[in-house]
Amino acid sequence: MTEQTKLELIKSFAYGATPQxxxxxxxxxxxxxxxxxxxxxxxxxxxxxxxxxGGWK
Structure with missing residues (x-):
């Protein structure tokens, strides 16, 4: 896994993505x-x- 992919996945989870x-x-x-x-x-x-x-809820 590239560093870029890792950062994208971290952001996805932070925005509320689930494993499913x-x-x-x-x-x-x-x-x-x-x-x-x-x-x-x-x-x-x-x-x-x-x-x-940063203002995101």
């Missing part, structure tokens, strides 16, 4: 998405905070 929704669009299997979400939880939360502070 990423699977539906063919990005990852549900198991891969769940593992990614767990392994990158801190980065996802940081991105959520950044988005909220």
């Amino acid at each position: 929704s990423l699977n539906e669009v063919g990005r990852l299997t549900i198991q891969e998405a769940e593992a990614f979400q767990k392994e990158n939880a801190a980065e996802i939360e940081e991105k959520k905070k950044e988005l909220t502070e």
